[in-house]
Amino acid sequence: MGTREDEYDYLFKVVLIGDSGVGKSSLLSRFTRNEFNLESKSTIGVEFATRSIEVDGKTIKAQIWDTAGQERYRAITSAYYRGAVGALLVYDIAKHLSYENVERWLRELRDHADQNILIMLVGNKSDLRHLRSISTEDAKAFAEKNGLSFIETSALDSTNVEPAFQNILTEIYRIVSQKQMREPPSGDVIRPDAEPADARPSQADTVRRQCCQ
């Protein structure tokens, strides 16, 4: 269809994971549509959305997969980790259990995702100050210990939602572009998600092969 939406330099696949009800879908709709519903329906299986941002004059298209939080869906959803270059691991700052389960989610990623996936720990619902049960410091320390980046967000009042996605996408971009400088791309251009041939872009395309899928 050749709209601007189709034009991008990089395509990064990012997954949203974490316990049920922590606000994964709300973060996604806030980031991709700037919408928020106080109660959004539970996600069944996986749902998909996309948005493009600019970094260093390059257009980066984020393909974001929102997964169902319930354990039973794990077998289905883990199939979607493949090819993801980033993961937002979300917990609810007011629900201690969702924070305790972060370790389990990390294990999930280790078992099913690419080794080099970038992970950002996201403490969502930061607007619920009076209900907070996990301190920012604890979460930060945990993130550092495990080599994750960390941010607290509120999909409800928009706090930090934009930076959360911006940061992880930028970080992925830096790694990918450095890698590209070290190892100049060679061989055919393989378009992993099979874009139509007219959808552009040119050389930068080869990069995708390394980062996505």
Next chain:
Amino acid sequence: MEKHQPENDKNGYLSDTFWRTPQRAVPGRPCQRVQENEVMSGSSYQQFQASVNDAWDLGDDEIISGIAETRISKAISQTAALNVINSHRNSTKNVDISDVKGDTDKVKSQKEVISVRKNESKKTGAGSGMGGAGQMRHYPGRPRPVRLSALTSREESNESKIERFQQLLENIVLDLNELKQLSWSGIPIKVRAVTWRLLAGYLPANAERRSETLERKRADYKHLVRQYYDAERDDDTYRQIHIDIPRMSPLVALFQQKTVQVMFERILYIWAIRHPASGYVQGINDLVTPFFMVFLQEAAPTQELDSFPLDVLSETQRDIIEADSFWCLSKFLDSIQDNYIFAQLGIQYKVNQLKELIKRIDKPLHEHLQTHGVDYLQFSFRWMNNLLTREIPLACTIRLWDTYLAESDGFATFQLYVCAAFLLHWRERLLLERDFQGLMILLQNVPTQNWTDSNISMLVAEAYKLKFAFADAPNHLQSGKGDR
């Protein structure tokens, strides 16, 4: 009445009134043909019309002459009618929309005939007629084009269908097969609740046992509530249900009431505990809603339900809605429990079947999806897991479930074909999408917000056609021999 009727006359009441009121010649014979503008009145004619109008479509001349010359027994005529209905159903699923639209003017001039016709159209599940206007002149009972929009105003046009249901339901021993056949094309609101109970296998076919069964089952449910819900609960199961209920229909006031949410919670929790192999899986909550709505509608027939305050109902009424929803849900889920077991194997299996099916019947679409990297699991998982409840409006789901509940061998197989028909419905739009994103966004948000019952009638008719062609032909559907 049953005493002096032959026992194979399952439809005793209907035929009784009809055959014994010969106000005009003998109904059903060729002399009964009515000219275009003639007004048909008299309940006996309409009853007859309603009971046999399917017959007009198949080999009319033979049937008519047969009826004219022979005195056939009720039993035989009934069997014949059933056969006709079946083959009619099998052979006339094709819908020609342009034909429908072109004929609207003629339709208007024959309102009386149409009111019977609409019924017929629904019976076929196709929402449209098959005969041209020319044939129409000769055979008043022949199905003919009807405006699609007309099908949505069900109640007024549906009198004769309601009568057929009521006559059937009045029998001491209900002919469940006949009820299924009648229900497959949609159940009038007035008789839906009782029909669903019967179709789900919750109410026994024998009328004499019904009230006792209901009483016992409802008491059983109360006992289950005490045993499982009021006792110490399984934390994980309860938590998940508790999170999911409030966000089911966030914008509908009815579902934001504490009373309603607790009813859902109990139903789901008890079901989950009693089905440990699957337990509660997100999405099953959506499957309670149609039952709940149908039984609520029965308790509050004339009310606007979206904002209905449930506390207006008596406790007994609420208990009935809850218990009946629970038991019907349980029966309903029996045939698809493997959808919700570990790794959701039932769904994975069906998704593969869907893929094979589409590959067979619509290669261009299949290849289009493949080329752009769209995996069937990515979009059809939710269709299967939630039985399309997330994809179509609630009223449409309820209409769809009329058919699901009427599917004689459980709807698990049929649902696959409904999903296939649903996917094919969007094929033109899908083929216009040029990339993965566009395809996925469309498939996740198909524009069905204006869908009505007639869309569902088309959908199930299409699904029926597919099932008929593929279900028992393993070579047509290689990976899917075992249609469970």
